[in-house]
Amino acid sequence: xxxxxxxxxxxxxxxxxxxxxxxxxxxxxxxxxxxxxxxxxxxxxxxxxxxxxxxxxxxxxxxxxxxxxxxxxxxxxxxxxxxxxxxxxxxxxxxxxxxxxxxxxxxxxxxxxxxxxxxxxxxxxxxxxxxxxxxxxxxxxxxxxxxxxxxxxxxxxxxxxxxxxxxxxxxxxxxxxxxxxxxxxxxxxxxxxxxxxxxxxxxxxxxxxxxxxxxxxxxxxxxxxxxxxxxxxxxxxxxxxxxxxxxxxxxxxxxxxxxxxxxxxxxxxxxxxxxxxxxxxxxxxxxxxxxxxxxxxxxxxxxxxxxxxxxxxxxxxxxxxxxxxxxxxxxxxxxxx
Amino acid sequence: xxxxxxxxxxxxxxxxxxxxxxxxxxxxxxxxxxxxxxxxxxxxxxxxxxxxxxxxxxxxxxxxxxxxxxxxxxxxxxxxxxxxxxxxxxxxxxxxxxxxxxxxxxxxxxxxxxxxxxxxxxxxxxxxxxxxxxxxxxxxxxxxxxxxxxxxxxxxxxxxxxxxxxxxxxxxxxxxxxxxxxxxxxxxxxxxxxxxxxxxxxxxxxxxxxxxxxxxxxxxxxxxxxxxxxxxxxxxxxxxxxxxxxxxxxxxxxxxxxxxxxxxxxxxxxxxxxxxxxxxxxxxxxxxxxxxxxxxxxxxxxxxxxxxxxxxxxxxxxxxxxxxxxxxxxxxxxxxxxxxxxxxxxxxxxxxxxxxxxxxxxxxxxxxxxxxxxxxxxxxxxxxxxxxxxxxxxxxxxxxxxxxxx
Numbered sequence: 001x002x003x004x005x006x007x008x009x010x011x012x013x014x015x016x017x018x019x020x021x022x023x024x025x026x027x028x029x030x031x032x033x034x035x036x037x038x039x040x041x042x043x044x045x046x047x048x049x050x051x052x053x054x055x056x057x058x059x060x061x062x063x064x065x066x067x068x069x070x071x072x073x074x075x076x077x078x079x080x081x082x083x084x085x086x087x088x089x090x091x092x093x094x095x096x097x098x099x100x101x102x103x104x105x106x107x108x109x110x111x112x113x114x115x116x117x118x119x120x121x122x123x124x125x126x127x128x129x130x131x132x133x134x135x136x137x138x139x140x141x142x143x144x145x146x147x148x149x150x151x152x153x154x155x156x157x158x159x160x161x162x163x164x165x166x167x168x169x170x171x172x173x174x175x176x177x178x179x180x181x182x183x184x185x186x187x188x189x190x191x192x193x194x195x196x197x198x199x200x201x202x203x204x205x206x207x208x209x210x211x212x213x214x215x216x217x218x219x220x221x222x223x224x225x226x227x228x229x230x231x232x233x234x235x236x237x238x239x240x241x242x243x244x245x246x247x248x249x250x251x252x253x254x255x256x257x258x259x260x261x262x263x264x265x266x267x268x269x270x271x272x273x274x275x276x277x278x279x280x281x282x283x284x285x286x287x288x289x290x291x292x293x294x295x296x297x298x299x300x301x302x303x304x305x306x307x308x309x310x311x312x313x314x315x316x317x318x319x320x321x322x323x324x325x326x327x328x329x330x331x332x333x334x335x336x337x
Numbered sequence: 338x339x340x341x342x343x344x345x346x347x348x349x350x351x352x353x354x355x356x357x358x359x360x361x362x363x364x365x366x367x368x369x370x371x372x373x374x375x376x377x378x379x380x381x382x383x384x385x386x387x388x389x390x391x392x393x394x395x396x397x398x399x400x401x402x403x404x405x406x407x408x409x410x411x412x413x414x415x416x417x418x419x420x421x422x423x424x425x426x427x428x429x430x431x432x433x434x435x436x437x438x439x440x441x442x443x444x445x446x447x448x449x450x451x452x453x454x455x456x457x458x459x460x461x462x463x464x465x466x467x468x469x470x471x472x473x474x475x476x477x478x479x480x481x482x483x484x485x486x487x488x489x490x491x492x493x494x495x496x497x498x499x500x501x502x503x504x505x506x507x508x509x510x511x512x513x514x515x516x517x518x519x520x521x522x523x524x525x526x527x528x529x530x531x532x533x534x535x536x537x538x539x540x541x542x543x544x545x546x547x548x549x550x551x552x553x554x555x556x557x558x559x560x561x562x563x564x565x566x567x568x569x570x571x572x573x574x575x576x577x578x579x580x581x582x583x584x585x586x587x588x589x590x591x592x593x594x595x596x597x598x599x600x601x602x603x604x605x606x607x608x609x610x611x612x613x614x615x616x617x618x619x620x621x622x623x624x625x626x627x628x629x630x631x632x633x634x635x636x637x638x639x640x641x642x643x644x645x646x647x648x649x650x651x652x653x654x655x656x657x658x659x660x661x662x663x664x665x666x667x668x669x670x671x672x673x674x675x676x677x678x679x680x681x682x683x684x685x686x687x688x689x690x691x692x693x694x695x696x697x698x699x700x701x702x703x704x705x706x707x708x709x710x711x712x713x714x715x716x717x718x719x720x721x722x723x724x725x726x727x728x729x730x731x732x733x734x735x736x737x738x739x740x741x742x743x
Contacts, residue, residue: 026438028438031430031431125551128521129550138522139451139452139521140451141452141455143456232430233455234426235455236452237424238425240385274432277384281395281421282395284421285384288384
């Protein structure tokens with residue numbers, strides 16, 4: 001009973017602490033946290049597709065880039081206010097994701113991973129394409145201005161942007177929680193676990209997969225737009241192939257099919273490179289790799305799995321001795337927090 | 338009595354506040370500077386796609402270590418804080434903000450990369466923090482009107498283009514020129530340089546222009562098209578892979594123009610050898626830094642100083658790597674700026690001195706090349722010497738040529 005109420009309270013506490021941080025931390029740390037929120041949304045988007053629906057994507061950096069560029073182009077060329085770029089980015093990326101979902105239907109597992117990876121490779125080059133150059137700024141990219149706090153609020157730019165990004169993030173997380181915990185979320189997991197059985201249950205697999213793609217791309221695109229506004233700059237080099245891999249790392253490290261996992265994953269990908277850099281300037285990549293391997297070894301189910309093991313042993317402990325087979329079904333239900 | 342005591346207390350408070358304000362003022366005027374130290378920030382791609390350039394950061398760290406061993410500059414040790422940005426602009430923003438806001442560096446020095454430095458240019462200029470001597474050849478870093486706190490170092494692509502055009506005007510005024518360039522800002526900077534010099538004659542002298550995209554598999558058809566224009570001079574503003582293709586194709590179709598090649602693509606290992614060492618004979622390029630492998634510099638005092646530094650501070654490093662020589666030269670220039678600053682290490686004065694370098698000779702630059710800046714000249718290096726591939730090495734010839742304007 002208590003476990004049922006906890007997620008909401010914990011979520012609320014996390015939000016309160018996150019808001020309080022806006023007044024406690026330096027501007028630089030707030031910038032980092034803004035990026036954490038943006039990446040958390042992107043990872044959540046990836047999780048919807050890869051974690052819940054079982055469609056591996058190594059190309060979400062492409063959707064992130066499109067979202068970022070839509071926001072930057074609208075702000076720089078059309079003087080659209082920053083907040084109004086988010087819905088546009090969302091729609092464009094959802095359309096882009098939906099369109100890409102169709103060919104992806106024919107590809108499963110590793111083949112889909114490769115196809116999406118190709119997308120991640122193609123996008124930075126397409127952004128340099130000369131017909132688009134008037135808009136994208138070619139290799140030079142686009143510099144955009146940082147928004148001020150509205151209504152004369154006594155907040156500086158970094159505080160405001162962090163709170164704004166956080167608010168968008170909270171809304172998106174709540175929506176995702178409701179969606180994934182409900183009928184659609186169950187359908188997604190059914191498709192992932194057993195496609196034929198899901199179809200027999202009356203789920204339109206093609207529609208579900210393409211819509212998951214659209215939804216996932218939409219989340220990641222919004223994240224891209226938020227990230228671009230925080231960084232104040234977009235360029236093809238900002239969205240190299242490695243970005244897609246980084247998001248994937250965040251997903252796995254955080255723990256798939258977990259909302260809190262997306263946040264942990266984002267914290268990991270923002271702070272680990274700095275940590276590795278502090279240890280060794282000669283080979284930060286190697287340090288990063290070693291830490292990643294060690295982490296996956298110690299917490300094979302990601303942060304979220306680790307957390308469940310550390311915080312929630314009471315329930316499994318009590319349930320486990322009764323019988324081992326019925327212990328399996330409750331797990332998906334608990335996975336939603 | 339009462340009033341007296343209050344006066345005393347007020348006086349004490351005022352004194353305390355005054356003292357605080359005075360100390361605050363010093364700190365505000367010279368951020369990142371203490372009586373014994375000056376903090377300098379830098380971002381480098383130690384990881385990621387451009388990590389080969391990370392050697393520059395290592396060599397700079399070593400160079401400032403040497404300066405500190407010699408007692409620092411004006412009694413202050415240099416604290417060189419260099420961070421990995423993986424050549425990713427968002428990471429550059431994060432690391433630069435960390436260095437500025439958390440570490441409180443006095444200024445940023447020699448950040449590497451055009452997109453990465455573009456990402457922080459506005460931020461640093463708004464905060465009035467010098468962004469000194471960044472490592473990129475783009476011409477836009479000389480824009481002192483819009484970005485008075487940003488300055489490059491190496492000769493820009495545009496200046497290099499100007500220098501080839503100057504040479505052509507002087508030595509081959511009747512040349513029929515063909516140009517092939519990469520269709521982006523890199524290539525266009527060169528073409529703008531050529532236009533600066535040829536002016537109205539550009540349309541007459543340049544008989545054919547061709548471009549290629551980085552995504553093109555080959556440039557063969559462009560080269561054939563350029564040959565059929567009847568040109569006798571070829572300007573190639575291409576990155577290494579395409580430069581190698583162009584050199585080979587020009588030779589294979591039996592075309593013998595006077596061939597100029599950007600010094601971005603003169604690596605023997607990655608351009609000349611793949612193209613064929615004999616096919617590249619006669620190609621002209623330009624240089625400003627002494628080549629450590631050139632036997633002409635075997636006993637050069639300037640390069641010997643660099644060799645001494647490498648022996649002591651970078652033992653075991655690959656001496657054929659030009660990045661080390663580059664890092665030595667650029668750090669040498671910064672040390673001069675800091676010496677010029679004397680005891681006033683405010684950001685304003687650092688920028689003032691950086692724009693006030695006169696005829697500075699840097700030991701690793703070609704003889705005669707001098708660093709010059711002014712409040713209206715943000716291009717510290719604007720001279721180059723031409724060099725020709727003789728089948729074995731790049732052989733320098735002629736005097737120094739200087740870019741246009743000032």
